[in-house]
Amino acid sequence: MNAEQLFARIEAKRSFLCVGLDTDMNKIPRHLWAGDDPVFAFNRAIVDATAPYAVCYKPNLAFYEDNGEKGWVSFRRTVEYIRERYPDIFIIADAKRGDIGNTSKMYARAFFSGNLVDAVTLSPYMGYDTVEPFLQFDGKWAVILALTSNPSAADFEMQRLEEGGFLYEKVIDTSKEWGTADNIMYVVGATQARMLKGIRELVPDHFLLVPGVGAQGGSLEEVARFGMNRQCGLLVNSSRGIIYADNTERFANAAAEKAAELASQMSELLTKYL
Numbered sequence: 001m002n003a004e005q006l007f008a009r010i011e012a013k014r015s016f017l018c019v020g021l022d023t024d025m026n027k028i029p030r031h032l033w034a035g036d037d038p039v040f041a042f043n044r045a046i047v048d049a050t051a052p053y054a055v056c057y058k059p060n061l062a063f064y065e066d067n068g069e070k071g072w073v074s075f076r077r078t079v080e081y082i083r084e085r086y087p088d089i090f091i092i093a094d095a096k097r098g099d100i101g102n103t104s105k106m107y108a109r110a111f112f113s114g115n116l117v118d119a120v121t122l123s124p125y126m127g128y129d130t131v132e133p134f135l136q137f138d139g140k141w142a143v144i145l146a147l148t149s150n151p152s153a154a155d156f157e158m159q160r161l162e163e164g165g166f167l168y169e170k171v172i173d174t175s176k177e178w179g180t181a182d183n184i185m186y187v188v189g190a191t192q193a194r195m196l197k198g199i200r201e202l203v204p205d206h207f208l209l210v211p212g213v214g215a216q217g218g219s220l221e222e223v224a225r226f227g228m229n230r231q232c233g234l235l236v237n238s239s240r241g242i243i244y245a246d247n248t249e250r251f252a253n254a255a256a257e258k259a260a261e262l263a264s265q266m267s268e269l270l271t272k273y274l
């Protein structure tokens with residue numbers, strides 16, 4: 001999928017919502033625990049309920065790896081289910097990988113061969129050869145961490161450089177030359193919305209993955225005001241705020257309501273800023 005196709009899907013649904021599948025066994029409703037794969041059963045219900053409002057799903061690998069071998073099976077079943085039932089929906093494996101070229105090549109194959117997912121989140125701090133293998137797959141994306149939503153973003157990303165600017169700006173400015181706006185996206189936390197104005201000067205055309213609305217307190221309105229471009233250019237993620245809206249038997253309906261609420265705000269913001 002390229003940027004134009006992604007934008008077409010955003011326009012069709014009037015939503016730029018990414019639902020984060022950060023599925024924690026301890027937080028899913030008890031009645032699901034008895035089945036053979038409770039995580040998959042939960043994800044399937046969440047996906048079926050939220051698909052009308054979402055253009056993207058983002059399973060975070062940590063939540064699957066925590067369950068060992070079974071976790072990897074739940075992850076695979078989830079992405080295969082989305083592919084089969086909702087082939088238009090973009091899938092990001094939130095794995096935050098990044099290693100020497102020879103190793104990154106294996107990570108890229110693990111996620112992209114067999115069309116498992118469309119994109120993988122990557123840490124850029126080991127440089128070009130960590131990202132390059134992910135750019136060798138047609139239609140696939142590297143999602144590079146730029147300015148993250150966590151308080152500790154101040155430790156490195158927000159460091160001022162002697163040459164001027166912040167380290168995250170250098171990361172964006174350098175790495176944008178490695179690929180194009182059709183295969184590189186940047187992560188910018190919604191809690192950093194005001195910095196989006198400067199980021200848009202560096203990458204006016206790139207898509208940005210923006211987590212941090214909902215549970216982390218970021219403002220959707222500010223994200224759209226400072227970050228939207230001509231092709232929307234935003235995928236805004238919410239995980240806990242949607243998938244754990246309720247932990248009774250009506251959890252999927254509650255998730256759908258939260259997703260619909262966000263999508264309706266997004267529709268208004270598309271009208272206002274696009």
Ligand SMILES: O=C(O)c1cc(=O)[nH]c(=O)n1[C@@H]1O[C@H](COP(=O)(O)O)[C@@H](O)[C@H]1O
Binds near residue numbers: 094147149188215216
């Ligand atoms: O790469 C990410 O997705 C990510 C980057 C970032 O800066 N902040 C951030 O919260 N995330 C991820 O986005 C999701 C946010 O989840 P909620 O806070 O529950 O909506 C989690 O999977 C985080 O790991």
